[in-house]
Amino acid sequence: WLAASAGALCGAADAGESLRALIADSDHHAAAVCRSLRDGVLAASSGILGALTGGGPSRPVRSLDDGFEQSLTIVYRILFLLFAEARSLVPLWHPVYRESYSVEALRTAAAASPHSAGWWDALRAMARLAHAGCRAGELRVTPFNGRLFAPARTPLAERRDLDDEAARGAVLALSTRRAPDGAGRERISYRDLGVEQLGAVYETLLDYQPCAGPSGVTLQRGSGVRKATGTFYTPQPIAEYVVRRAIGPLVRDATPERILGLRIVDPAMGSGAFLVAACRYLASAYEQALIGAGRCHAADLGERERVAIRRQIAERCLYGVDLNPMAVQLARLSMWLATLAADRPLSFLDHRLQTGDSLLGASLVHLARAPHRRKRSGKSDALPLFDGEAVAEALRAALPVRFSLEATPNDTIEQVREKERAYAAITARDGLLSRWKRIANVWAAAWFSSPNRPVPAAAFGALGDVVLSGRGALPPRTAEAYLSAAEAIACARRFFHWELEFPEAFFAADGRPLSNAGFDAVIGNPPWDMIRADTGAADARDRARVDIAPLLRFTRDAGLYSAQSDGHANRYQLFVERAIALTRAGGRIGLVLPSGLAIDHGSAPLRRMLLNRCDVDAIVGFDNHRGVFPIHRSVRFLLLTATGGAPTRAIGCRLGLDDPADLEAAGDEPAEQSPWYPVQVTPEMLARLSGPALTIPNLRSPVDVAIAERAAALFPPLGDAAGWNARFGRELNATDDRAFFHPADPHRADRLPVVEGKHLDPFRAAAGRTEHAIAASDARRLLASDRHERPRLAYRDVASATNRVTLIAAVLPARCVSTHTVFCLRTPLPAGVQHFLCGLFNSLVVNYLVRLRVTTHVTTATVERLPIPTSEMAPARFRQVAALARLLARRDDPAAFARLNALVAALYQLSASEFEHVLDTFPLISTELRR
Incomplete structure (x- = not known):
């Protein structure tokens, strides 16, 4: 009645008696139990590791990793038996097994007898029974195979001088959790835990490594493996x-x-x-x-x-x-x-x-x-x-x-x-x-x-x-x-x-290659880490270079990978290409990937390969602001499915989700026939919108498609010869060129301010508030040009589609230089054109177009591909936008900003409803300002 009554089914989401509230409470409880399980595994692993590696120098361990592996094996044995007992897959009905060989019996004894002995003997006996099985009267214990429970897997646990308290603590840590009211501990219900929860355990363990200290060997956070390899548990x-x-x-x-x-x-x-x-x-x-x-x-x-x-x-x-x-x-x-x-x-x-x-x-x-x-x-x-x-x-x-x-x-x-x-x-x-x-x-x-x-x-x-x-x-x-x-x-x-x-x-029984070799499906969530060696301390970078250099040499020159760019590689890109190679013609691919696959310039060769060699049928995009994965909340990711061996025809897209539970509503029919995928894109459309890079914009609705297609039809790309032919680039690197930096001193005319991304606001560059300066002679030598001697349009590199605005631009004054967090115009364009472009860049319409194509960086490839009008296309509005940009560079003026946005909307021929749609994508902009 509590779950099926009219009040439960129709109650408000925040009503305690509603079905949705009950489901939310259940999810909250499950998450809490999962956290308890992770904490328990860490506590048990650490305690057992300390016991296995103790005993002084007369009992050396081959390595800390060896001790860690054996401690995990013991923890996995206990976890396995807890799951099995909860599902009645071991003979708990028999009193001998139930009272002498079950983890539940150990849990009861551990709670009742804090200082008892014989715990390691009990764990060894349980493992031997699970390994060998037995037949004694009515008791039948099916033997498991030798991998998990074999004594040879844990030779350190066969010692007779192990600390019993570590074994007792492990049993309690894995079978109980702190009660919600803080009063003692309560049993963990393994029957209510899915096998999938072991993934959360694995993700947590990746963050820890065994460390030797004065008090023995313990597990300490800081391995960096999970973050370094971009490895995350998939919900x-x-x-x-x-x-x-x-x-x-x-x-x-x-x-x-x-x-x-x-x-x-x-x-x-x-x-x-x-x-x-x-x-x-x-x-x-x-x-x-x-x-x-x-x-x-x-x-x-x-x-x-x-x-x-x-x-x-x-x-x-x-x-x-x-x-x-x-x-x-x-x-x-x-x-x-x-x-x-x-x-x-x-x-x-x-x-x-x-x-x-x-x-x-x-x-x-x-x-x-x-x-x-x-x-x-x-x-x-x-x-x-x-x-x-x-x-x-x-x-x-x-x-x-x-x-x-x-x-x-x-x-x-x-x-x-x-x-x-x-x-x-x-x-x-x-x-x-x-x-x-x-x-x-x-x-x-x-x-x-x-x-x-x-x-x-x-x-x-x-x-x-x-x-x-x-x-x-x-x-x-x-x-x-x-x-x-x-x-x-x-x-x-x-x-x-x-x-x-x-x-x-790949081969038939006679050793000959199969005519359609490969797997029927390749699935998974591969690592997303960058393969680079330019982060961290100097010694860490040096070690990383030694490790990464041959890897890059292999992936670029060995002949196994042909769709990798010359820039920084990301491991997911290699996995996508590997998945394509492993999948037979007509086979299927299903992967969880960062949204960079769809929009990063460095993924363009891979996109071309994917769309030419696979029929990509569906892409579902997620925003991470709910923390689906433990990465930055501004990062987006996508779920991609495809068929190998044929080019892409049409991709059904549903982008902008934030709750994995929404996936349950997706039907099994083809994406091109399902209303659950509101946007359909084709390679031909992508070529019109993105050129040869085939960027897949974040088009969430048919309105987005209409606006993006019209803009691409109206105006040439900013970097195109038919447009402004504009090129942007970096000037100095704050790390590599830091030796030439000095503290900023406004009284030194021979030194130029060093502008960073943080010094740029919409329409304005705070060149007078920089922390660093550089000698004019050094700047001229490092830049090998005199572009810094004149004003030039610039924009911030680091941004996000989830920030207040994404594209932040200003005209830098003459006689200043910028770091790698700023991209500067390299093409010599008149001042009026630069102010016009500055006005467009800071407008909400162009920001909207940028947001369709960015993750956490606004690259030059993205900006140079933007559809931007030239002065001949709308001379009157060109002058008005440039004048408003100059005005907004001098002072804040909400009315002027509103006029500028209206002018840009008119330039891009947006209807009133389309303009309203654009404005609604900027929730952090005040309502008054958007009007």
């Missing part, structure tokens, strides 16, 4: 939407066999959120296909049967890769929990969920050539170094085993262990496939070679001969040194050679 509604939109077309009207034959991969899987969502979605589709084919009725399928289906999907359809071993371990845990059956061991997933760098590796095509720098076409006149039949022989030896691993069930522990043995055999160092992996490592390592670890590119063929036959042209000692260096680099960089790791996605 469940987003993962489910991407999976539904990406995989839906593949399962629509598909047979059960076709669904089981799909191969879905997440190349940056993190804790497995997308794979869990894909597992559930495919299982549901498979169930419906069985019913549709008449093989069963809906009433025949209970929870037991549905779990069996999910296990099949996980074992046969899903693949994942991640650079972080901790993520891979947690992804396996997530998949095990999502497919856990009471009477079955954990599925063997080692061959499907792997550790590696998805971006670094070699394809077999590249192994035919030495790793020399090549053109991005990848063409070479050199003869192949290796016979393709040799590779096919290795594949013929491995593929039958790979196919049997997916076809054989995981119903008994014997079957699982047989799979472990079979996989170990084909991945053994002396196996044929492993030899080709070593050759691929040599090829990739050549790009990362250094004087202390040389792997000469010229020696590649000879080293390959040594690996394959044991003989070669190089002296044995030299060859061994080069091969050892290559293996060390491969281990450090975690090279991942896709065709050799997942050959069944």
